[in-house]
Amino acid sequence: MTLAIAAHELHDCRQAFAETLAELAESDPRTVAVCNDSIGSSNLKNFQRRFPDRLINVGIAEQNMVGVGAGLAGGGRVPYVCAAAPFLTGRALEQIKADVAYSRANVKLCAMSPGFAYGQLGPTHHGVEDFAWLRTLPELTILTPADPEETREALRWAHSYDGPVYLRIGRTKVPDVTPHVPFRAGRAARLRDGDDITLICAGTTVPAALEAAARLAADGVHARVLNFSTVKPLDEEAVLAAARDTGRIVTVEEANVHGGLGSAIAETVVTHAPVPMRLLGVGDEFTPTGSAAFLADYFGITADAVVRAAGELLRAGADAS
Structure with a gap:
């Protein structure tokens, strides 16, 4: 299976999120939103207009925000706690651990x-440690x-x-x-077939992996592309099949590779089916200040970088043989 990318049609997934959340609220009165003075950046303005009594703005108090969400869940509501990724995770990690996950x-x-x-x-606002x-x-x-449709499906599944x-x-x-590729929680989606190498991606890096696979195909290299829209629980079956079928894996993520998706893949591979790998993402440094495109190029999570990493693995395999 090969998917073409509509490169000139770009979308903000927050719009799909907002529309779907409103649909869920319309059909399920338990649905509430909680935010940290982020109604605009969380795209909750329409939700606030339609359901003013079901939006709780706690102000810039992320720890309290997560605690309020947990309390609402305990009272039978289904809370959507919305905040910028670095502040939701960095400021409220203890509450996420104790009030949400442990409970x-x-x-x-x-x-x-x-x-x-x-x-x-700058790095205070870059959300790359969350995985x-x-x-x-x-x-x-x-x-x-990875895209608006998958955002809608993931949100409906979460509900x-x-x-x-x-x-x-x-x-x-x-x-x-992800057209015509249904979202299944806990399962990787195969976006492209191949038996020479596997490219594993998630979220915003999926287009780069697909572009890289198309460029590799032009050179006679058949790359499998797996979209890991579920980072946890990890689809170990898909990882091990990729390792055994293709013998080489490149992971690419808009996150820190130390403990991120690449690490999760490597943990599975090294334990059950060791193969050569390259992990592309943020390394052991704070991110510099610059546009998202600049940072993607800086950390090598572009199609060019994926093609280079794949080429290194393929050449190393050829030299070894």
Whole structure:
């Protein structure tokens, strides 16, 4: 299966989030939103107009915000706790751990504008540590949808699921990359077939992986592309199949590779089916200040970087043989 990208049609996933949240609120009166003085950046203005008594703005108090969400869940509501990714996770990690994950509260943590989306505001506003921090918490499902349709499906699934969920809701505009590929929580989606190498991606890096695969195909290299929209629980079956079928894996993520998606893949691979890998993402340094595009190029999470990494693995394999 090969998917084409509508490169000139770009979308803000926050719009799909806002529309779907309003639909859920219309059909389920338990639905409430909680935010940290972020009605605009969380795209909740329409929700506030339609459901003014179901939006709670706690002000710039993220720890309190998560606690309020947990309390609402305990009272039978389904709270969507919305805040910029670095502040939701960095400031309220203890509450996420104790009040949400440990308590298995039915709270949906909505991390708005993750990764490099707030590029020019610098490393304090870059949400790249969240996978590493949250992967260590039992009971917490971690989702990172790649485009508007997957955002809608992930949100609907989260609403149907009785338990804590963390969703990355992207601000950076992206093309449609998951047409006709249904979202299944806990399962990777194969966006392109191939048996020479596997490219594993998630969220905003899916377009780069697909572009890289198309360029590799032009050179006769058949790359499998797997979209891991669920970072936890990890689809180990898809990882091991990729390792055994293709013998090489490149991971690419808009997050820190130390503890992130790449680490999760590597942990599975090294334990059960060791193969050569390259992990592309943020390394052991604070992110500089610059646009999202500049930062993607700086950290090598572009199609060019994926092609280079794939080429290194392929050449190393050829030399070894």
